[in-house]
Amino acid sequence: MLRTLRKIGSIGLVSEPSPPPDELLRVRSALDERIRAVLGRALCIRHVDAGSCNGCELEIHALGNPLYNLEGLGIRFVASPRHADLLLVTGPVAKNMETALRRTYDATPHPKLVVAIGDCGCTGGIFGESYASCGRVSNVIPVDVAVPGCPPSPTRILQGILTAVSGADPSRA
Numbered sequence: 001m002l003r004t005l006r007k008i009g010s011i012g013l014v015s016e017p018s019p020p021p022d023e024l025l026r027v028r029s030a031l032d033e034r035i036r037a038v039l040g041r042a043l044c045i046r047h048v049d050a051g052s053c054n055g056c057e058l059e060i061h062a063l064g065n066p067l068y069n070l071e072g073l074g075i076r077f078v079a080s081p082r083h084a085d086l087l088l089v090t091g092p093v094a095k096n097m098e099t100a101l102r103r104t105y106d107a108t109p110h111p112k113l114v115v116a117i118g119d120c121g122c123t124g125g126i127f128g129e130s131y132a133s134c135g136r137v138s139n140v141i142p143v144d145v146a147v148p149g150c151p152p153s154p155t156r157i158l159q160g161i162l163t164a165v166s167g168a169d170p171s172r173a
């Protein structure tokens with residue numbers, strides 16, 4: 001043991017230099033500042049399935065895994081539209097969901113943002129407008145950002161959410 005300590009003393013400290021600061025931390029802090037400037041707190045999302053095939057929902061659920069870490073960005077999902085800042089709507093709006101979607105939109109406090117997810121939410125998809133479908137989300141409620149794809153990747157969904165927040169006016173609060 002003494003021999004090891006002498007060797008350490010004669011050589012000195014040998015270690016690698018500390019890593020450079022992570023740029024991702026700066027992006028996260030800038031995003032957090034922007035969200036707080038617009039909303040005054042963390043971003044709360046209410047997801048509404050207006051009649052989708054659940055393909056988009058699988059990608060939305062992937063946002064909660066460690067790779068995308070939505071909670072780490074200060075963005076979380078809530079159960080009540082009264083606690084939400086942003087509505088994430090998937091699917092073509094079924095006639096049976098039209099009233100529920102309007103009520104959810106009306107229950108969301110101002111400033112509120114709406115992001116339509118998937119081809120069905122953006123254009124009505126293969127369902128279009130018919131006796132059973134109102135078509136795209138913007139036919140029922142105003143939409144701030146549309147994220148096309150069938151289904152869009154979690155990265156594109158996150159990009160749509162961040163686009164909605166970055167395009168929001170801080171004076172709307």
